Amino acid sequence: MTTILSIKDLRKSYEGGFEALKGLTLDIEQGEILALLGPNGAGKTTLISTICGITSATSGNVTVGGHDIQQDFRAARRMIGLVPQEIALEPFETVANTVRFSRGLFGKPKDDARIEEILRKLSLWDKRKNAVKELSGGMKRRVLIAKALAHEPRVLFLDEPTAGVDVELRKDMWEIVAELKQQGVTIILTTHYIEEAEAIADRIGVINNGELLLVEQKATLMAQMGKKQIEVQLAEPLTSIPAALKQHDLTLTEDGGIVYTYDTHGERTGITTLLNDVAQAGLTLRDVQTRQSSLEEIFVTLVSGGKS
Amino acid sequence: MNWTAIAAIYRFEMARFFRTLAQSFFSPVLSTSLYFVVFGTAIGSRIQEVEGVSYGAFIVPGLIMLSVVMLAISNASFGIYFPKFLGTIYELLSAPVNFIEIVIGYVGAAATKALFVGLVILITSMFFVDIRIEHPVAMAAFLVLTCLSFALLGFIIGIWASNFEQMSLIPQLVVTPLIFLGGTFYSISMLPPMWQTITLFNPVVYLISGFRWSFFGTADVPIGLSLLAIAGFTAICLGVIWWIFKTGWRIRS
DSSP states (O other): OOEEEEEEEEEEEOTTSOEEEEEEEEEEETTOEEEEEOOTTSSHHHHHHHHHTSSOOSEEEEEETTEETTTTHHHHHHTEEEEOSSOOOOTTSBHHHHHHHHHHHTTOOOOHHHHHHHHHHTTOGGGTTSBGGGSOHHHHHHHHHHHHHTTOOSEEEEESTTTTOOHHHHHHHHHHHHHHHHTTOEEEEEESOHHHHHHHOSEEEEEETTEEEEEEEHHHHHHHHOEEEEEEEESSOOSSOOGGGTTSOEEEOTTSOEEEEEETTSSOOOHHHHHHHHHHTTOOEEEEEEEEOOHHHHHHHHHTTOOO | OOHHHHHHHHHHHHHHHHHTHHHHHHHHHHHHHHHIIIIIIIITTTOOEETTEEHHHHHHHHHHHHHHHHHHHHHHHHHHHHHHHHTTHHHHHTSSOOHHHHHHHHHHHHHHHHHHHHHHHHHHHHTTSOOOOSOHHHHHHHHHHHHHHHHHHHHHHHHHOSSHHHHHHHIIIIIHHHHHTTTSSSOGGGSOHHHHHHHTTOHHHHHHHHHHHHHHSOOSSOHHHHHHHHHHHHHHHHHHHHHHHHHTTTTOO
16 A cells, blocks of 8 residues: 555644644555544644645644645645535635636646536536525535545545535435545545444544544454443343342343443453353343444543543 | 646636626726716816816826725735635635735736726726826836735735724725825825925825826826835835745734
């Protein structure tokens, strides 16, 4: 794999001493989808803004496709598309002209066929002659994506792309992201929606207080940190944990069943012993279910400081 | 040079102008006509000639300067302030363009709009008074330079302003008095000697005087000085804009 975006010891401090980025280092491979998760104020938008040139870095280096964002800013920025978090569009201009403007601004020659393709893909073709102010919020967000794609970027930043959008648009966006990935576009998205990261990302980075707490393949992360639970429903509901089962780390469910949490990577899961002890205690099983902890739980654990 | 980007900015800005073309065209025609009715007819009937030129014709260069300067400032300041206000400036800052290209695009468009209005006023004036232009090339050069230099000033104001009120602060409190007191409607030779000296500290005097020279061949101050003044003003504006982009003042955190 080729590294398309390389961030080395990136720092951003504001007047007054607030450090938004504290020496962040990260390599992003070509064609991958990286989801950056983090609470409000974690530094996600600052990171994107710094890479894109909207904010100046205090120190550190960033290269895009081997081009330094300071020394060789033109080549670096030509490769980047940005969909900002806030909807910011010229309200009086038509959709088509707004998108054409973006293409020209990034130095690409006029190409109406390409603009049409983008507008059609984003279901904006019928609205191309409408002024932006006439569009709904969801449509405006599509225009932002169309603008970011107008110059055919190789790296696309989506800053909270689905914040406040309806389910249909969210699904559409996931499809667009998947399609772009197929075309070899690298996508970095920040999100609050953990389900979004879980659904579309290849790798997940967790950022908090300007530091990258972790970056890992999604599957590996889930497997490494994921805990599993087994819920045993009994024919005769319990009111308390029987003495014979006290040695196991159990909790009682509302309907009198028991829940056992175990680490899938532990040498022994303890399930066999548990089930034997349940049988020894004379309890009859009615049903057994297992479930894996979600990314959300992993995220909360990390951000709250429990790295292990 | 990213000429494609410059053209994109220029076209986008000009589109704003074409969307309100009627307003852009009729407003200066109407205001110029009113000036001629008020100053040309009412006052002109009492002042026959100024420096050998009929009063009606004498005020034409001043009128053109008045409108052109105000429009160049307002168009350029609005052009760059509006993206800041809307938040669309993110695109400009993340685009592969440098400050020179941004300035050429925005200032070029603002200057074009002001130039268009200047020409509309000139043509409108021709319906009211006989106008001769002794140095047409110099006239065109002065007009273009004025449009450009004040569009640069407008660009600075647009970046500096953090609300709409501030945008109109400098044009209303500084530029308008300087223009009115800069010999728009009179020759500074008509003032008492002390005021003539004080007036020479007003940079607009040099602008209007030079522009008037291109029409009638007479000037309040030497033409070379006028050219130097406008060149110096342009250089100062360019220097300030260079510093703004170098430091990111008010545009890049």
